[in-house]
Structures are given as C-alpha cells and as structure tokens.
Amino acid sequence: MALTPHTAAAMEQSLQVWLDTEFTYFKVEILAAELAVLPREEQDFILGWIRRIASTHITLAWQFGRRAPALLPRMERRLLEAWAIHTCDIFDRTGLQTALRVMEQVDSFDASAHPHDSAGVLFNDIAPVLGNFLGGLSGRRLKLEENDVAFTDGERVMLPNLIARFETLPDNFQLAKATLAMLWAQTRFGTLRVDWQALLATSENPQHTLIQFHALETLRLTACIARELPGLHREMQRLSQTLEETVPEAWQVFAAELAAPEASVNTSLSLLEAACALPSFIPRSYQGVLRPDAIIAARNGRIEKEKARLRVKLAEMLEDQPKNSAPLVAPDAPPRLEAETHDENGLLDFDITLDDAPLAPPEGVKQLLTSIYLDFGEIPPEYLTPAGEGEYDPNLYQEHPEDPDAVWQGVYHERGATLFDEWDHGRQHYRKNWCVMREKPVQPIHDDFYRNTLDKHAPIVKHLRKRFEAMRDENRLEKRQADGDEVDIDALIEALADARDGREMSDRLFVRQHRAERNIAVAFLVDMSGSTKGWINEAEREALILLCEALELLGDRYAIYGFSGTTRKRCELFRIKTFDEAYTSEVKARISGIRPQDYTRMGFAIRHMTTLLNQIEARTKVMVTLSDGRPDDYFDVYRGLYGVEDTRMALLEAGRSGIHPFCITLDHDARDYLPHMYGAARYIILDDVRQLPIKVTDIYRKITT
Amino acid sequence: MTLLSPHLNPVPLSGESTNSMAQLGYDPAHHLIETEPYYEPVGDEIKLFEAAYRQQIPVLLKGPTGCGKTRFMEHMAWRLKRPLITVSCHDDLTASDLVGRYLVKGGETVWVDGPLTRAVRSGGICYLDEVVEARKDTMVVIHPLADDRRALPMEKLGQIVAATPEFCLAISYNPGYQSVLKDLKQSTRQRFVALEFDYPSAELERRIVTSESGVSESIADSLVKFAQMTRNLKGTGLDEGASTRLLVHAGKLIADGVSPVTACKAAVAQALTDDADMLKAIQELSSSIF
Numbered sequence: 003m004a005l006t007p008h009t010a011a012a013m014e015q016s017l018q019v020w021l022d023t024e025f026t027y028f029k030v031e032i033l034a035a036e037l038a039v040l041p042r043e044e045q046d047f048i049l050g051w052i053r054r055i056a057s058t059h060i061t062l063a064w065q066f067g068r069r070a071p072a073l074l075p076r077m078e079r080r081l082l083e084a085w086a087i088h089t090c091d092i093f094d095r096t097g098l099q100t101a102l103r104v105m106e107q108v109d110s111f112d113a114s115a116h117p118h119d120s121a122g123v124l125f126n127d128i129a130p131v132l133g134n135f136l137g138g139l140s141g142r143r144l145k146l147e148e149n150d151v152a153f154t155d156g157e158r159v160m161l162p163n164l165i166a167r168f169e170t171l172p173d174n175f176q177l178a179k180a181t182l183a184m185l186w187a188q189t190r191f192g193t194l195r196v197d198w199q200a201l202l203a204t205s206e207n208p209q210h211t212l213i214q215f216h217a218l219e220t221l222r223l224t225a226c227i228a229r230e231l232p233g234l235h236r237e238m239q240r241l242s243q244t245l246e247e248t249v250p251e252a253w254q255v256f257a258a259e260l261a262a263p264e265a266s267v268n269t270s271l272s273l274l275e276a277a278c279a280l281p282s283f284i285p286r287s288y289q290g291v292l293r294p295d296a297i298i299a300a301r302n303g304r305i306e307k308e309k310a311r312l313r314v315k316l317a318e319m320l321e322d323q324p325k326n327s328a329p330l331v332a333p334d335a336p337p338r339l340e341a342e343t344h345d346e347n348g349l350l351d352f353d354i355t356l357d358d359a360p361l362a363p364p365e366g367v368k369q370l371l372t373s374i375y376l377d378f379g380e381i382p383p384e385y386l387t388p389a390g391e392g393e394y395d396p397n398l399y400q401e402h403p404e405d406p407d408a409v410w411q412g413v414y415h416e417r418g419a420t421l422f423d424e425w426d427h428g429r430q431h432y433r434k435n436w437c438v439m440r441e442k443p444v445q446p447i448h449d450d451f452y453r454n455t456l457d458k459h460a461p462i463v464k465h466l467r468k469r470f471e472a473m474r475d476e477n478r479l480e481k482r483q484a485d486g487d488e489v490d491i492d493a494l495i496e497a498l499a500d501a502r503d504g505r506e507m508s509d510r511l512f513v514r515q516h517r518a519e520r521n522i523a524v525a526f527l528v529d530m531s532g533s534t535k536g537w538i539n540e541a542e543r544e545a546l547i548l549l550c551e552a553l554e555l556l557g558d559r560y561a562i563y564g565f566s567g568t569t570r571k572r573c574e575l576f577r578i579k580t581f582d583e584a585y586t587s588e589v590k591a592r593i594s595g596i597r598p599q600d601y602t603r604m605g606f607a608i609r610h611m612t613t614l615l616n617q618i619e620a621r622t623k624v625m626v627t628l629s630d631g632r633p634d635d636y637f638d639v640y641r642g643l644y645g646v647e648d649t650r651m652a653l654l655e656a657g658r659s660g661i662h663p664f665c666i667t668l669d670h671d672a673r674d675y676l677p678h679m680y681g682a683a684r685y686i687i688l689d690d691v692r693q694l695p696i697k698v699t700d701i702y703r704k705i706t707t
Numbered sequence: 708m709t710l711l712s713p714h715l716n717p718v719p720l721s722g723e724s725t726n727s728m729a730q731l732g733y734d735p736a737h738h739l740i741e742t743e744p745y746y747e748p749v750g751d752e753i754k755l756f757e758a759a760y761r762q763q764i765p766v767l768l769k770g771p772t773g774c775g776k777t778r779f780m781e782h783m784a785w786r787l788k789r790p791l792i793t794v795s796c797h798d799d800l801t802a803s804d805l806v807g808r809y810l811v812k813g814g815e816t817v818w819v820d821g822p823l824t825r826a827v828r829s830g831g832i833c834y835l836d837e838v839v840e841a842r843k844d845t846m847v848v849i850h851p852l853a854d855d856r857r858a859l860p861m862e863k864l865g866q867i868v869a870a871t872p873e874f875c876l877a878i879s880y881n882p883g884y885q886s887v888l889k890d891l892k893q894s895t896r897q898r899f900v901a902l903e904f905d906y907p908s909a910e911l912e913r914r915i916v917t918s919e920s921g922v923s924e925s926i927a928d929s930l931v932k933f934a935q936m937t938r939n940l941k942g943t944g945l946d947e948g949a950s951t952r953l954l955v956h957a958g959k960l961i962a963d964g965v966s967p968v969t970a971c972k973a974a975v976a977q978a979l980t981d982d983a984d985m986l987k988a989i990q991e992l993s994s995s996i997f
Contacts, residue, residue, distance in 0.1 A: 134988030137943050138936035179991060233968070234995035349909050349935055487803035488863075489816055498814055511811050515801070 008045050010038040016049065020056040021064055028064045036071045044074055051086050057428020058090045059098060065105045073108065081164070084124055087431055088163065094433050122166025123174045132161070132182055139183070140350055141190040142373045146182070152290035154185040155300040156194045156376075167287050173241065180238045180288035183231060187223040188292075192267045194301070195379055198294040201271075205278075212292055213285075214277040218256060218270040220289045221249070225261035241287060250283045266379075305377060309385055312370045317388035319361065339388070341371060341381040350375065422606045424570070427647030437606040439573040444564065446591030455547045459695060463551060466699060470555040478516050486512030522706055523559045523581065523620035525611045529629040530564035530576060531602040537691045538630050538668060539598050544695040545628070546578075546593045550585050552699045558706070559620065565607035566599035573606045574599070581618055604633045604645070608652035608663070615661050623661045624706060628698075631669035646679045653679075664705050666698065738790030738831060746775070746782035747915050752902050756783050759900045765853045765876040767896060770904030773950025775915075776879045779904070780834045789873060790831035792822045796841035802848045805835075806861055818864065827852065827859045830873030838878040839891055846895050852876055853898035906938065912951055920958025926967065929996045930954045933971060936992045937979060944985050949975045967997040 010031075017023070017030035037045050048070045056063035066086060073082060085108060093101035125148045133146040136159060149160035165178045188194055196215075205211035228235040242248075249257055256273050259265065316339060338358075344351045352371045354361045363371070374381055421435035456463055480486070482493045490513045501507040526549065528542055546562060553560050561583075564576035578596065579589045608627070615623045633645030653663045665685040667676065676685060686701055688694055759766050760783075768776045777793070784791035794805065807821040826833035838846070851858050857870040878899065880891055907915060909931050916927040931954065938948030953975045960970035971993035976986050 130984035131987045131991065134940060134944055134985050135991045137940050138988065138992045140935065140939065143943075179995075183995070231995040233993075233997045346909070349932070351909075487801055487808060489809050489811055494811060501814075 005042040007038065007040065007042045008049075010034040013037055013045070013049065017052070017067070020053050021060050021067075026060055026064070028060075033067050040071065040074075047079065048074070051083070054429045054431070055086060055090060057426065059093055059101070061098065062089060062093060062101055062105065065102065069105070069108060080124075081122070084163075087429075090429055090431070091434055094436065118166045118169050118174070121169055121171045121174060122164045123171060123178055125161055125163045128161075128175060128178055132178060135179065136182060136186060139186050139190070141186070142376050143369070144186060144189065152181050152185060153293045153296065154188055154194075154290070155293065155296035156189050157300045157304065159185045168241070168244065173244070176237050177241055177288055180234060180241060181290055183227060183234055184220070184223055184286075184288050185290050187226055187230075188219070189376055191223055191226045192376070192379055193219045193223065193292075194297050195267055195377065196271070198298055202294065207278075210282070211274065211278055212294070213282050214280070215270060215274055216289065216292045217253070217282060217285070218260060218273055218277055219267070219292075220286055221253070221257045222260040222265055222267075222270055224286075225265070228261075229263065238288060245287055247284055247286055250280075252280050253277075253283060301377065304373070308370055308374055308377075310389070312367070312374060312385055313387065313389035313393075315367050315370065316386065317390075319363070319367065320356070320388050339386040341386060343371075343375055343381065345375075352381075420610070422573075422609050424605050425648045425651035427644055427651075437570045437573045437603070439575060439606045439610060441575050441577055444576045444578050444592045445595050446588055447595035448587075448591045449594055451543065451594035452547060452587075452590040455544045455695075456551075459544065459548060462548060462696060462699070466548065466552050467555060469703060470552045470699075479513050480516045481513050482508075482510040483512045483514045484510050486514030488513050520556065520558065521621035522556075522624065523615060523618040523622070524553070524561075524624040524626060524702075524706070525581075525615050526560065526562045527607055527611055527625065527627045527629075528562065528564045528578070528596065529602060529627075529631075530566040530596060530599045531630070532566075532598050532600055533602070534630050535598040539596065541668075541691045541694040542628055543593055543596050545698040546596075547590070548695050548699050549702060550579075550589070550593070552702065554585050559618065561611075561614065562593070563607070563611060564596055564599075565604065566601065567603040567606070568600040570603070572600075573603055575607055575610055581614070602629065602631065602633050602645075604629070605648040605652040608649065608656055612652075612656040612659055612661060615656075616659055622706070625656055625661050625663045626702070626705075627663070627665045627667075628694075629665065629667050629669075631667065646675050650679045662705070664701075666694075666701060668694065738792055739788070740781055740785040740791060743785055744778060744781040745918060746778055747907065747911055749775075749904070749907050749911065752779065752904075753783070753786070755900070755902060757787070760787060760875050763857065763872065763875075764900045765878070765898060767891075767899035767901045768877065768879040768904060769882055769901055770879075771906070771947060771950060772881055773952030774904045774906055775951060776904055777834075777836060780832070780877060780879075784832050787832070787875075789875065790826070790829060791834060792826045792831050793834045793836055794822050795836045796838050796845075798840055798842065800841040800845055802845050805845065806848060806859065807863075809863070823849070823852075824859060824861065824868065827868050827870045827874050830871035832875045832877060835876075835878040837880065838895075839880050843892070846892065849876060849878075850894070850898065853895075906934070906948075906951060909935070912954070915951055916954050916958045919955040921962040922958040926961055927958065929967070930957055930971075933975070933993055933996050936996075937975065937989060940985075940989075944982070944988075945979055947979070949979060953978055968994050971997070 011034070014031055014034040017028075017034060021028050021030055023030055037048060040048075048067065051070070052063045052067045055066050066089070070082065077085075089101050089104050092104050129146055129148070136144055136146050142157070144154070145158045147158050147160050148163055150162060152161050154160065159182060161178060161181060165174050165181070167177055168174045201215070202208040202211060224235070224238065227238070256277060259273065260269055262269075338356070340355045342353045342355070344353070350372050352363060352368055352375075354363050354367075371381060374385060419438045419440050422437040422439055423432040423434055424436040426433050481490050483490070490511055493508065493511045497507045497511060526546070528546065534542060550560075550562075559581055560579070561581045562578040564578055565574070566576070567573040576596075576599075578592045579585070583589060604627070608625070611625055615625060633649050653665075656663045663684075666688065667685060668688050668691055669676070676687065684705070686697075688697060756766060756779075768779065770776055780791060780793070794800075803821065805821045805823040807819055807824050809816040810819050811817070820828070823833050825831070835841070835849070848859070851860060852870060852874075853876055857874070859868045859870065860866075861868060906912065912931045912934070913924065913927045916922065916930055917924055920927075922930070934949040934951075934954050937945060941948045956978075957967075957970045957974035960974055961967050965973075968990070972990055976989040976993065979989065980986060
C-alpha cells in the first residue's frame with residue numbers, strides 16, 4: 003500500500019528547520035507546495051537529499067530543492083544522486099561559487115540530448131575495474147583519473163564522470179574500456195612522441211591540423227589494437243557499427259597505409275598534409291581528445307628527472323658489478339653500456355650489455371627504460387652513460403618526504419601529505435580527501451621518567467611478569483593424539499588392556515609436541531589533544547611504559563602512535579614506536595616526550611592505523627585507542643555529532659578489514675555518546691585517571707586472551 | 708592391527724623383528740622415473756645441477772610458484788637415474804615426519820623410516836618442496852646432511868646414517884612471499900647452491916604452453932601475452948602473476964574445446980584472486996586479447 007503523501011504544512015515545517023529560514027528567508031512554502039503534489043516516495047527522496055545537502059551548505063540545499071521536482075521526471079534517480087554528491091564534492095574542493103555553477107548547469111540538462119543516461123556508467127563505479135585493467139596493459143604505468151573529457155597526458159588517463167552514448171550498461175562499459183585502451187595506445191604506440199610545438203606552429207589552422215592528425219592516429223592506433231588486443235578490437239568495431247561511424251572514402255587510402263604493422267607516428271605525420279586538405283570525419287566515440295598542452299607539461303616534468311634517475315641507477319648497478327679480474331686495457335675508457343629493446347608480441351623488454359657482457363637490469367631500471375623508450379622510441383645513447391659522482395643533485399631524482407613543519411609554513415599545505423576521506427554524517431557520504439595527514443616524530447626527552455614510573459608502580463610491575471608470562475602459550479606435549487611424533491606408552495598400555503577385555507581399542511596412541519605461536523599485532527593510538535594536559539597526559543605516559551613492559555614479555559608486535567590536529571588541514575600523527583622498532587631507550591624517551599598538542603580529530607588517525615595494521619602479517623590484529631573524551635576540533639564542524647559519527651565510521655571500517663578495535667576512555671560524563679560511537683568497537687570507561695596505568699595492562703590481557 | 712600415521716605412506720613391512728632395518732623393505736624403484744619428463748631449460752640450470760650433484764652439494768631452487776621447479780626436479784631425477792622422493796612441506800611438518808618414528812603394530816612398536824631417511828639409505832634425491840612452510844625446528848635435521856658431514860642423526864634410534872655418494876638433497880622456496888615469518892634462516896640457506904627460476908621468456912613460454920597443452924601457436928602466443936598482463940599487476944593488487952602452470956591449465960581447457968575467455972577465467976583469473984574488481988579486470992584483459 004502506498005503511503006499517504008506528506009502535507010505541505012508538515013514539509014514546510016521540516017524545511018524551515020533544515021534551511022534555517024529564520025535567517026535565510028528562503029521561501030520554503032513555495033517548495034513545499036511544489037512537493038505536495040508528488041507521490042510520497044518522491045517526496046521522501048527529495049526531502050532526504052535536501053536534508054543531507056543542508057548539512058554541507060544551506061544555499062546548495064535550497065538550490066537543489068528548487069530544481070529537483072522538475073528534474074525528477076526526466077533524470078534517473080541514480081544520476082540525480084550522483085549530481086548532488088558531485089556538487090557537494092565541488093563545494094568541498096573549491097567553494098560555494100563553483101558548486102552553484104555546477105548546480106546551475108543542470109538547468110541546461112536536456113533529457114533529449116541524454117537519451118541513455120539511465121544506462122550510463124559512472125566513473126566511480128568502473129574505476130576499480132578499469133584501473134586494474136589499465137595496470138595490466140604493457141608500457142608505462144598509467145593512472146586512471148576523472149576529468150571532464152577523455153584524454154591522456156602520458157602519465158594519467160582521464161575519463162569523464164558519465165559515459166552514456168549507448169542504450170545499455172554493458173555497451174557503455176565497453177565504450178569506457180575502448181576509450182581507455184585508445185588513450186593507453188597513444189602512449190604505448192608513440193602518438194605522444196610528436197614534437198607538438200613544431201607541428202602546431204607551422205600550421206595555419208592549428209585546430210584543424212590537430213583534429214586531422216588525431217583522426218589519422220585514431221586509424222593507426224585502431225590497427226595497433228587490432229593486432230594487440232583483437233578481442234577488444236572486435237568490440238570497438240561493433241560499437242562503431244552501432245553508431246554508424248564509417249571511414250569516408252577519401253580516408254580509406256590512409257587507413258590502409260596506417261594499418262601496416264610498420265606504420266609509426268611518422269607515417270601519420272607524412273600523411274598529415276594530404277589529410278588537412280580533406281574535410282574531417284566524425285570522430286570515433288572512443289577516441290577521446292588530444293591535449294598537447296597537458297602532454298607537453300607532463301613530458302617536461304618527466305624527461306630530465308628520468309634521465310637523472312636512470313643514469314644514477316646505472317652507476318649504482320655498475321658499482322655492484324664485480325670488477326673485471328683481467329687488467330683493463332684502458333682504465334680511462336668509460337664502461338660501454340648498450341641497451342637493446344625488444345618490442346614484440348606486445349611485450350617490452352630490455353637487454354643491457356656492459357662491454358658486450360649481459361647485465362640483468364633490476365625491475366626499477368626496466369620500468370625507467372620502458373618509460374624512456376616510450377618517450378623517444380629508443381634509448382638515447384647519452385642516457386646510458388652512468389652518472390658521475392655528485393653529477394646530479396639528489397633532489398632532482400629522489401622523491402623525499404617534506405619536512406612537515408616547513409610545509410605547514412608554506413602555501414602548499416597538502417604537499418607530501420596523505421589524504422583521508424572523512425564521513426559526513428549529515429550528507430551520509432564521504433568527503434573526499436578531506437583530512438590532510440602527516441606523520442611526525444615525537445621529540446624524545448631523556449629523563450628519569452621511565453625509572454620513576456617503574457619505581458612508582460613497583461607492585462604492578464612485579465605482578466606483570468607473573469601474569470603475562472602465564473599468558474605465553476607454552477610449548478607442551480599433547481597426549482593421546484591420533485597422530486604424533488612418538489608412541490604414548492600410557493595410552494598404549496590402556497588400549498592393549500581394553501583389547502584384551504574385548505573392548506574397542508582406542509586409536510589415540512601418540513604424543514605430539516604442540517607449538518603455539520602467539521601471533522598478535524597491536525597498535526596503540528594515544529590521544530595527544532590539549533585536553534589531556536596534566537594528570538591525563540602523565541597517566542597515559544605511565545600506562546604506555548607499563549604496557550610496553552608487558553608486551554615485551556609477551557613478544558607481541560606493537561606500535562604506538564599519538565594523534566592530534568587543528569582543523570582538517572593539519573592532522574598530525576606522532577610516531578612513538580613503529581612495528582619494526584625495538585623497545586629501546588630512544589622509544590622510552592619518546593614516551594616521556596609525549597606532550598599535549600591541539601585538538602581531538604580521531605577519524606584520520608584510526609584510518610591511518612588501519613592501513614598500517616593491514617600491512618602487518620598477523621593472525622590477530624588489535625587497535626587500542628586511549629582517549630580522554632569525545633572527538634573535537636577547532637572551529638570546525640567536527641565537534642558534536644559529526645565527529646562522533648566519523649569516528650564511529652572509521653572504527654567500523656577498521657572492523658570490516660579484520661582489525662579488532664578497542665577503546666579505553668577517561669571521559670567521566672560521556673556515557674551518552676560512548677555506546678553509540680564505540681558500539682562499533684568494544685570499550686571501557688575508566689572513572690579515575692589514576693587507574694589508567696594500573697588497569698591498562700589488565701585490559702590488554704583480557705582483550706587478547 | 709596396524710596403526711599408521713597419515714603422514715607416512717604405508718611402507719610394506721615384512722618379518723617380525725623390528726630391529727633389523729633391512730627387513731623394513733623399501734623399493735626405491737617405486738620412485739624411479741622411467742620416461743623423460745618434459746622440461747625446457749632456461750639457462751644452464753641442468754649443467755649446474757649435475758655439477759652440484761657430482762660434487763655432493765645440496766641445491767636450493769628459488770622462484771615463484773608454477774615456474775617449473777618441481778618439473779625440473781623430476782627431469783633431473785630422470786636424467787641422473789635416481790629415485791626422487793618429494794616431500795611437500797606444511798606448517799605441521801615435524802622432524803619425525805621426515806626422519807621416521809615408532810608406530811604401533813599388533814601390540815608392539817615398529818620403527819618406520821621417514822621419506823628423508825629412505826632417500827638417504829637408498830641414495831635417492833630428496834626434494835623438500837616449499838621448505839619455508841615447515842616448522843622452523845624441522846629444518847635443523849637437514850643441516851648435518853647439507854654440509855660435508857652428509858649424515859643423518861637418528862636420535863630415537865641412537866644411530867647416525869651416513870649418506871651414500873648418490874644421495875642428493877634439494878629444497879625449494881618462493882622468495883616472493885615477502886613475509887617475515889616465511890623466510891629461510893641464514894644457517895639453512897648458506898648450505899646450498901642456489902638455482903634461480905623465473906618465468907621463462909615469452910618465446911620459451913609459448914613453446915612450453917604449446918607442447919604441454921597442445922594448443923596452436925597463436926593461442927599460446929595470446930596466453931603468454933595475457934600472463935604478462937597479469938604479471939604487470941603484481942604488487943598493485945595481485946600477489947603473484949599467472950604462472951606457466953596456469954597457462955598450461957588454460958591451454959588444456961582450450962584444447963579440449965572450452966572457449967579461450969572462459970578457460971582464462973576458470974584456469975587463471977579465479978586462481979589468482981578472489982577480489983571482485985580484480986577478477987573483472989582480469990576478465991576484461993582476457994576478453995580483449997581473444
């Protein structure tokens with residue numbers, strides 16, 4: 003049974019609250035009247051999205067509401083949702099003005115021009131599959147990204163948000179795949195090798211020249227794909243036939259010449275003049291566009307760096323090479339390196355010879371050679387002279403981490419940082435790349451803190467040894483096993499006695515050595531927010547010392563990180579101990595050096611630790627968060643429900659990836675939000691800070707046995 | 708009544724006395740390989756192995772799964788006319804599983820040699836496959852066999868069995884797992900001559916696929932190209948690219964009338980990963996090629 007629609011008055015009331023009409027004066031009564039005539043289900047859909055967008059920005063929500071009722075009949079709901087989320091993403095990235103412009107673009111949305119949108123593929127849906135598809139193709143490793151149009155710069159391949167030329171979803175997916183392959187072919191088969199400046203400078207009508215050149219190259223690359231990926235080529239032909247894309251007669255001659263296996267980009271260039279005299283033909287649906295500016299920019303950024311990298315790598319390779327035992331004829335003569343390229347049957351491989359003796363290039367060098375070969379069509383000889391000592395500034399060829407503090411002082415806050423999504427509870431969607439996270443070391447303080455802590459908690463420390471050693475899973479002899487290393491004499495005698503009595507004889511007659519490996523990796527996340535100042539900070543540090551003592555006894559692998567931050571742009575994770583680090587005096591000094599910092603933004607920290615923990619191979623993975631209260635951040639929406647929901651979502655994500663999250667918290671008056679937030683994890687509330695060091699080892703013992 | 712451990716193949720037992728080892732008959736002929744196993748040499752691994760065999764040095768075979776290590780051992784055993792005793796190591800493999808143990812037979816205990824002991828006594832080739840999978844302590848028993856002592860101490864019998872000159876020890880291991888837990892100890896690995904195996908070159912791999920599965924050259928070509936694509940994905944979503952063995956499987960299915968795309972899906976894609984996106988991507992790759 004269909005639900006009765008909401009009345010205009012009821013909706014008006016909700017809209018007034020969501021859109022804050024007291025201050026914004028939006029005429030929600032008009033909107034409510036428009037919505038009142040719709041069926042309940044459509045009302046709920048639109049109202050739901052207004053509420054979700056309003057949590058991001060009220061004006062956007064209002065604009066959405068104004069347009070949505072009219073759009074709903076001619077736009078697929080899936081697309082309407084994608085459009086709403088896209089607008090919010092744009093708002094996150096570039097602000098209200100651009101977001102409103104995107105919102106307005108939808109007015110020009112003409113259903114008749116988009117007959118197949120409902121069957122279209124969305125970038126986010128196909129990216130995971132096509133990204134891997136692209137990774138499998140030979141040549142330079144290309145990245146798949148989203149853009150307004152389909153093009154490539156030789157390092158990235160861009161596809162649009164929505165591909166919807168065909169009537170069915172599978173066909174549109176094939177179109178996306180074909181487009182991707184054609185763009186990959188531009189890099190792989192040398193289209194991008196052209197001297198673009200020369201090509202376009204000599205032409206009277208550069209635009210036309212570019213179009214004709216692209217048409218020629220499309221013919222050539224299609225032939226390359228026919229040889230390389232025949233299955234895909236069949237699909238491409240089918241798509242072309244459906245769209246009735248034919249090659250005009252005048253172009254047939256070119257097509258035949260370009261289809262020859264030996265045809266290269268130079269063949270296209272030699273035909274270009276003749277082609278320019280012809281009218282252009284309809285571009286193929288899968289050919290994308292050529293963007294010389296992007297290609298030149300990427301190439302300029304790459305070439306010098308790769309030359310330096312290769313030459314340095316070659317120098318390193320030669321150094322590892324055993325010195326020739328025979329006396330060198332001419333010690334001054336530089337080593338003669340040669341590279342031979344094999345480009346057969348779709349495989350690119352390189353043989354390097356040093357004075358005619360073959361060398362085995364490591365994977366990194368092969369990838370560099372591939373990339374250079376794709377730029378030049380050969381390995382230029384000057385690339386094969388190993389770099390002299392100090393010839394290159396290491397900055398030129400090394401990617402090295404930026405000093406987090408220096409970056410913060412500059413303009414480019416996001417350089418060298420890791421970006422994390424954040425869950426926006428109002429929007430019911432992630433904010434993409436929202437948190438800018440950096441790892442920083444904790445400044446160690448070498449003082450008596452470690453010794454004092456052990457003295458202070460001497461009774462506990464004494465117990466620790468007893469308790470935790472008991473937890474270690476000892477090797478033990480298991481008796482009466484069906485299978486084992488040795489005969490269990492007791493069991494055997496019993497069995498024989500049984501047999502003599504006429505009873506059934508047991509077959510569990512062996513003993514075996516049971517070797518148990520406790521295979522646990524645990525990450526501790528310590529709240530380093532400003533609110534921990536004083537007692538809490540001290541209790542945390544003491545607790546960590548005792549924990550480390552216990553963990554060393556157990557032999558569990560563990561890492562300790564602290565987290566703090568000010569706004570989403572400055573999320574900081576403080577390294578106290580990594581998984582592979584030993585519990586040294588340096589680590590003890592770092593624990594001593596933990597100082598309260600700024601605010602409590604938790605989602606990013608949990609997400610980062612999830613990543614780190616998932617890199618560790620362990621049967622059981624545990625993440626323990628030590629915190630003094632609810633998530634909170636400076637002048638940001640993070641306080642309140644938003645932060646609680648984001649933290650909850652991060653904990654759920656951790657749980658989904660096989661990690662057991664556990665939270666220890668010190669907030670006295672927080673029982674209202676805790677069960678909800680940590681419901682995703684198990685948790686314990688300590689009422690008295692001073693209990694923390696005493697309880698924490700006990701808690702750890704309980705959760706890992 | 709005879710109770711035998713499932714780890715050991717039943718060895719024909721004869722006579723009542725348990726003391727006389729000779730009576731625990733074992734026929735090395737069971738492990739002799741009569742017909743030549745197909746093997747395409749990649750480099751000079753055959754020459755190296757033969758030299759190591761003559762010099763009584765144990766051999767370590769390194770390389771990714773399915774690139775021909777086990778086949779190489781079979782080929783060498785055939786070439787050297789020695790019985791080959793293969794033990795697939797697992798994480799519950801104990802020293803007793805290799806050396807031997809007492810079993811209960813009709814109210815008495817009977818000693819039964821393990822596969823390693825059998826190989827030592829009969830002068831065969833003992834091949835411990837995927838040796839890092841075995842328990843760490845197990846490896847220690849092969850140490851005395853793997854240096855110039857060439858002897859197997861048998862604690863429970865209080866004996867030391869000296870290996871005959873024909874005996875050869877070979878182990879294999881896959882360094883690609885990159886797990887700290889599954890690494891070979893230095894004290895073990897430094898006793899062996901190492902032969903490195905990798906995927907064969909495209910040309911060679913095509914020949915192997917053709918002759919093993921019976922598909923046409925052009926199909927084999929496409930299969931090899933497809934394998935290369937999956938190997939490009941190693942490290943970015945796949946732990947390991949398609950091995951030659953998987954290609955042979957796919958080839959056999961194709962030769963038996965299965966369509967190439969279906970064969971690649973069943974024999975290669977599904978064997979490589981369970982991840983839905985990655986599966987789809989691999990299928991898209993194979994459907995692009997065929």
